[in-house]
Each structure stands twice: as C-alpha cells, then as structure tokens.
Amino acid sequence: xxxxxxxxxxxxxxxxxxxxxxxxxxxxxxxxxxxxxxxxxxxxxxxxxxxxxxxxxxxxxxxxxxxxxxxxxxxxxxxxxxxxxxxxxxxxxxxxxxxxxxxxxxxxxxxxxxxxxxxxxxxxxxxxxxxxxxxxxxx
Amino acid sequence: xxxxxxxxxxxxxxxxxxxxxxxxxxxxxxxxxxxxxxxxxxxxxxxxxxxxxxxxxxxxxxxxxxxxxxxxxxxxxxxxxxxxxxxxxxxxxxxxxxxxxxxxxxxxxxxxxxxxxxxxxxxxxxxxxxxxxxxxxxx
Amino acid sequence: xxxxxxxxxxxxxxxxxxxxxxxxxxxxxxxxxxxxxxxxxxxxxxxxxxxxxxxxxxxxxxxxxxxxxxxxxxxxxxxxxxxxxxxxxxxxxxxxxxxxxxxxxxxxxxxxxxxxxxxxxxxxxxxxxxxxxxxxxxx
Amino acid sequence: xxxxxxxxxxxxxxxxxxxxxxxxxxxxxxxxxxxxxxxxxxxxxxxxxxxxxxxxxxxxxxxxxxxxxxxxxxxxxxxxxxxxxxxxxxxxxxxxxxxxxxxxxxxxxxxxxxxxxxxxxxxxxxxxxxxxxxxxxxx
Numbered sequence: 071x072x073x074x075x076x077x078x079x080x081x082x083x084x085x086x087x088x089x090x091x092x093x094x095x096x097x098x099x100x101x102x103x104x105x106x107x108x109x110x111x112x113x114x115x116x117x118x119x120x121x122x123x124x125x126x127x128x129x130x131x132x133x134x135x136x137x138x139x140x141x142x143x144x145x146x147x148x149x150x151x152x153x154x155x156x157x158x159x160x161x162x163x164x165x166x167x168x169x170x171x172x173x174x175x176x177x178x179x180x181x182x183x184x185x186x187x188x189x190x191x192x193x194x195x196x197x198x199x200x201x202x203x204x205x206x207x208x209x
Numbered sequence: 210x211x212x213x214x215x216x217x218x219x220x221x222x223x224x225x226x227x228x229x230x231x232x233x234x235x236x237x238x239x240x241x242x243x244x245x246x247x248x249x250x251x252x253x254x255x256x257x258x259x260x261x262x263x264x265x266x267x268x269x270x271x272x273x274x275x276x277x278x279x280x281x282x283x284x285x286x287x288x289x290x291x292x293x294x295x296x297x298x299x300x301x302x303x304x305x306x307x308x309x310x311x312x313x314x315x316x317x318x319x320x321x322x323x324x325x326x327x328x329x330x331x332x333x334x335x336x337x338x339x340x341x342x343x344x345x346x347x348x
Numbered sequence: 349x350x351x352x353x354x355x356x357x358x359x360x361x362x363x364x365x366x367x368x369x370x371x372x373x374x375x376x377x378x379x380x381x382x383x384x385x386x387x388x389x390x391x392x393x394x395x396x397x398x399x400x401x402x403x404x405x406x407x408x409x410x411x412x413x414x415x416x417x418x419x420x421x422x423x424x425x426x427x428x429x430x431x432x433x434x435x436x437x438x439x440x441x442x443x444x445x446x447x448x449x450x451x452x453x454x455x456x457x458x459x460x461x462x463x464x465x466x467x468x469x470x471x472x473x474x475x476x477x478x479x480x481x482x483x484x485x486x487x
Numbered sequence: 488x489x490x491x492x493x494x495x496x497x498x499x500x501x502x503x504x505x506x507x508x509x510x511x512x513x514x515x516x517x518x519x520x521x522x523x524x525x526x527x528x529x530x531x532x533x534x535x536x537x538x539x540x541x542x543x544x545x546x547x548x549x550x551x552x553x554x555x556x557x558x559x560x561x562x563x564x565x566x567x568x569x570x571x572x573x574x575x576x577x578x579x580x581x582x583x584x585x586x587x588x589x590x591x592x593x594x595x596x597x598x599x600x601x602x603x604x605x606x607x608x609x610x611x612x613x614x615x616x617x618x619x620x621x622x623x624x625x626x
Contacts, residue, residue: 116560143533282394
C-alpha cells in the first residue's frame, strides 16, 4: 500500500508540563498525516471537497497505544498508510518511531461522507469510490 | 459597558514545559470570552451567523501584555468588555487577574463582516448595527 | 464508582471547517475530565505531583468511538469515572452525550508513574496506592 | 540580521468554522519560528535550557496585525528575524505572506530569563549575552 513518511520535530507547543508530547497532539499529527497521505495519492483534501461533494472523512473509531514518550526537542518519524478499505469506511494506520523504536501506534477508522446530490444539507456515508481505492494500492 | 467575568482553571493542556500557560492559550481564552460577552448581550454567535448574514468578527489587530505567568493549577479571573465601537470595527478588552494582580491584558480589534446580500461569496465589512451596539451599553 | 458530570459548550476554537468538533479536541476534554475526577476524589493533580512523587498518569492506550458529531454552539454533557483499577494502571471511562444520545465514548488506560525515591531522574510505574483507589469507590 | 524562511501548509487542524486559520494558530506558528530562528543561529532551545540555565524566553508583549485571511489548503511563507536587541529583552518580527501579499505581521517582545545560580527556584531576567546577540548579526 502507498505509504508516506514524515519527520517531525517535537516543539514547545506540543509538550506538556512533563516535557513530553501532550498525547492528543499525536492524534492531531496523525490527522494531518492522513491528509498528506491522500495528497500523496493525488487526492488533496481541498480538491476532494470541491470536486467530489465530499464533506469529510470523519473518524468513527480511533485506537492508539503509547509505548514510549517523545520529549521536547526530539525528532520523530511517522509512517502512515491505509491498512484496509471496507465498504464505506477505511482504516488508516500510523506508526511513530524514535530512531528504530516504535513509540506510538494509531488506527483511525474513517467514513466517506458525501453531501446528498439533491439535498445539500443531507449527508450520508457512501462506498469509497474504486478509483480512490486504486490510488492507494500502488506506491 | 456590559462586562463579563469568568474564572478559569489552568489545566494540564494549557501549560508548556515551563509549567506555565503557553501564551497563545490566553488568546484562545480571550476569543472565547468575546463570544461569551456577545452571548451575555443576547447575541449568541451561532444565532448571529444564522440570522444576520454575519460571517464572523475576525481580528484585524491584537495586542497583549504578559505581566505575570499563570501556573498549572492556578485559578484565574478574566474580565471582558467592549472598550470602543468604531464605525465597522470594535475593540474588546480582556484583563486576566490572579487574585488582585493583573497578569495579562489584551486588546482585540475586530471587524463586523457580513455576507453580501446579492452575492453569498462576497464578504464585506459593515457598520456595526446600532441595535448591536446598544446591547453592550447597559449592564 | 465516583462519577463526575460536566456540561461543556462547543466553542469556535473547538471546531474545524466542517463546523463540528475537531476530534482530538474530545481527547483534550477527556484528559481534563480525568483531572477533575481526581480532584473530586480529593486528589488534585498539582498536589499529587507535589506530595506523592507522582510524575503523572500517562496514557498507554486510548480507544474512542465517535457516534454523533457535536456542532458549534452545542452544549454537551460528559460523564467520567474510573472503570477499572489494575495493578499499576487504571481505565478511565468518558461518555459524552448530546441530550440523551451517546455521542462519544472513550476509554483511557493510564499508568501510575512515580519518580524513584533514590534517583529523581528515574521514573517507574508503581501500584496504584490503596488509599487512592479507595477514594474512587464511593460517590 | 539573520532571517529564516519557512513555508507552511494551512491544514484542517489550523482552521476554524469560517474555513480560515484560527488566529491564535498564527501565534503558535510564530512561537515555533522563534525557536527555529534560534536553532538556525546555533542555539537550539533544548541545548539553551540544558547549558545556559535558561528557563525560557517568555513573551512580555505581542502585537499582531491580520491583513488577509489564510484558507484551508493555502501554502503560506513566514519570514522571522530579531528586529531589535534591548538590554534583557528582544523583539522577534514575523511576517507571513501569501504569494507576495503580506497577510500577517507580528512583533514578539521576549525576555531572557535564567535560573538563579544559587537558588534554582528563583528566576530573573538577565542581559542577553553578547555571544548570543552576535549569532543573530550575520546571516
């Protein structure tokens, strides 16, 4: 599956009084990585919204394990990919490493929500289009 | 002028590795206080947006002085009021105290932006309506 | 088990361009609720840190289900309690409702980490003290 | 003066329901840019803290003008430099542009705070060391 890799610096704004990353910050990073992954697949979010009636890919479920803390000043590496496509949902997997050590692992289950063609206020989950899926199959 | 007062607890999420409030957090609080002030004046933001074609009251200028730090676990008091109405802008003043001591002072200059009646994509600054101003004059 | 209940207003700062709560914001709220729950049990975080050599109760695992979105201007109710104490960890359960409808459910697994008495730089997980557990047993 | 330039993408997490950058987010970016500027000058924050007894360079004053909004999906360019060194404070200037247009301008006044050598709990503002100043003079 198509995989993106980013290196992020742990900055002052990301840390709590224990001088480690405040844990919801990881989920903010992973949300961003999902957008980068879509962009790497030729599907930048802003364009998806404009051209596909897509309202968003909201989370319905998230799980994360926090194995090692990340400290102010650390550089961390995040690897993100779609782990699985289901009918109208998909699971994005994120793994954050410090050097070779797995520090955080996260599984986001997201749904594909479109605005109803006849009623712009109605939103509904929709099957993920095949051409969208295909873009994640190859690296 | 109508004035609101709130007491907020400095929580873990608000603090940085120095164990004090990360300074942009103050501005997040003050932005929230502006919304509370409008609501206290009978103008809840959500209703303003729905019924007045208001797009928002975006900031054009902000100034803040940070006199004393606020620490994790502190309770702080914020007092907010409109300091001045100009033609299409207004200044909201926020003062955050720890006990009797002034800790942070902030001046937000905001503009009144409405969607154009004939062109929903066009936005323009507009004079603040007199009935809106009147609601801030009395406590 | 001791349970706390809070009502929170969904504010501008909490929302994303879809006008709903940006999902990591829920986890920031739940982290805050855990601190409130400890305070309600007579264990305010700042005091725990000062008097028990506690470094924190970092998360090792989080799971959340997002059932209904919360919109700008909504009031939401959060109910939080310790669902289970294990040896050196515990699970805090948070349920966020809109009216009677369950909107978000979250399970935080946290560990009790103390500074080593002989080596202040060393940290280790420790059994949750019995007197701490006892404080959560009664409402 | 030494100047750094960064390009940032406006992401989902940065935006509010008006689909533009939530204004305190600019100040979070600028705080980060100050750290990058110090690092570019050979003074990474984490090292400053460890080796210079530096507690931080807290803000005492901030001013910002918001000229143009930045929208979800935009790429913005930030240019940061020290505008002025005073005795124990300095002004960091940040200018954020969309293409050639100045969108946000910010002036942070920060103080140089060190831990007292004899009393680690006491903090005091100190003259900015000459060798620190020298590192910002040349690009």
